[in-house]
Structure formats: C-alpha cells, structure tokens
Amino acid sequence: MSELGPVDRLRRSGEERFHQGGAALDFNLRSFWQWSASDLVSNTLRGLLAEYIVAQALGVANDGIREEWAPYDLRTPEGIAVEVKSAAYIQSWHQERLSTISFLCPKTRAWDPQTGFYEDEARRQARVYVFALLAHEEQATLNPLDLDQWEFYVVPTVVLDARKRSQHSITLPSLKALPLHGVPVGFEGIAEAVARAAGEEARD
Incomplete structure (x- = not known):
C-alpha cells in the first residue's frame, strides 16, 4: 500500500445530510x-470558542477551517x-468555589502533518x-457568547521564554504583573495588541 498524504479538508455548511444506501436520512451535519x-x-468547547473569537478579531475565521494538528x-x-x-472561573461541573485561573503554555515539539514527524527541539511555536x-x-x-464577559491578555512569546518562574504555565496574577502586557484588552483590541506584541518580539 502506498503512503497516504493529508486528507483534503472542506469547509462545510451544516446542511450536508447523512445518507445510507444512496438515500439521504432525516438528520444533517448541523444536528x-x-x-x-x-x-x-x-473546557474543550470553551477553548475552541476562545480560538474562534480571536480568529474573528484577527479576520481569519471566515475562510478555510481550523487546523487540528x-x-x-x-x-x-x-x-x-x-x-x-483559555480559562474560566465557572466550569460545567459542580464547584465549591470559583476556579483559580492558570493557563498552560508549555514548549512543544511541532508535528508536521505532511511528513508525520515531530521536530527535535521543543519550543513555543507561535x-x-x-x-x-x-x-x-x-x-x-454566564454567557460565553457575550464578549463583554471575556478578557484577553496578549503576550509576546519572548516574554514567556524570558520568565524565571514556571515555563509550563502562567497564573493570572503572574500575567497581571507582566510589564506592558498585564492589562487585558477587549475583543475590539485584540488585533492591535497582537500586532504590537509581534513588533516587540521582532525588536528583541
């Protein structure tokens, strides 16, 4: 059997119906x-939603589809x-108290879907x-669709790499203590903050 390349990924409408024996069934992809x-x-859906919100702010959500790998x-x-x-104070399950906020941001070995191999060096990819x-x-x-309920902290990777504390995660107090990056922005400020952070990274 010859090697198989990546499967073509299609942006779907949700109207596509399941079918069997050549006949369409009465449920579709939207269902x-x-x-x-x-x-x-x-946790899983909130993370995807946060990614989508940021993609909308950056103007990259309306073409193509999310790349899983x-x-x-x-x-x-x-x-x-x-x-x-992403992180949140309120979870889907029963809580005795609000969650303590911490974000995972470890260094990783990038995987190439074209070759199926991992990079040798672990680093932050973005x-x-x-x-x-x-x-x-x-x-x-609580309504995750209400963007007024979200805060966004935008940080250059070089700032995370330079931290003396944990390289695996960062707590909300540690985020708030970062010079220049400890004040959150709203949805409308994400694109400008990302461009500014990338410029800072380039200067370093």
Whole structure:
C-alpha cells in the first residue's frame, strides 16, 4: 500500500445530510454540531470558542477551517503565528468555589502533518500568545457568547521564554504583573495588541 498524504479538508455548511444506501436520512451535519458542541462552558468547547473569537478579531475565521494538528492555532493575514489559551472561573461541573485561573503554555515539539514527524527541539511555536479569560463570575448570567464577559491578555512569546518562574504555565496574577502586557484588552483590541506584541518580539 502506498503512503497516504493529508486528507483534503472542506469547509462545510451544516446542511450536508447523512445518507445510507444512496438515500439521504432525516438528520444533517448541523444536528451533529448541535449535539456535540452546545456546551460552551466545557473546557474543550470553551477553548475552541476562545480560538474562534480571536480568529474573528484577527479576520481569519471566515475562510478555510481550523487546523487540528497545526503547530499553532492561528496565523494573521500578516503572517503572525498566534497561540490561544483559555480559562474560566465557572466550569460545567459542580464547584465549591470559583476556579483559580492558570493557563498552560508549555514548549512543544511541532508535528508536521505532511511528513508525520515531530521536530527535535521543543519550543513555543507561535510568536504571540493570547490568554482568553471567561471572566464572568455569576453562574446564572454566564454567557460565553457575550464578549463583554471575556478578557484577553496578549503576550509576546519572548516574554514567556524570558520568565524565571514556571515555563509550563502562567497564573493570572503572574500575567497581571507582566510589564506592558498585564492589562487585558477587549475583543475590539485584540488585533492591535497582537500586532504590537509581534513588533516587540521582532525588536528583541
């Protein structure tokens, strides 16, 4: 059997129907999305939602589709590689108290889907990190689709690499203590903050 290259990825509408024996069935792809992706507070879906929100802010969400195995999450029209990490005070499960906020940001070995091999060196693959915090603290009114409930901390990778503390994660207090990058921006400020952070990274 010859080697298989990457499968072509198509952007779908949601209207595509399941079928069997050449006949369309009475459920479609949108119904699968509704079934599998409606809990926006869950860790997995919240992370994807945060990535989508940032992609919208950067103007890269409306063409193509998300790359599951890319070494970083997003690339801006200017070519800036961006990694998005998310956290929230409120979870889907029962909580005794609000969650303590910490973002994982470890160095990784990039995997190339064209070759199937990992890079030898572990490093942060993106030039800029966006730490997306669903900052709302009232469960009854929590709504991840309300962008006023989010905060976004935009940090150049060189700043993370230079930290003397943990290289695996960063807490919210540590984020807030970063000079120049400890003040969050709203949705409308993400694109400018990413461009500014990438410029700082280039100067260093």
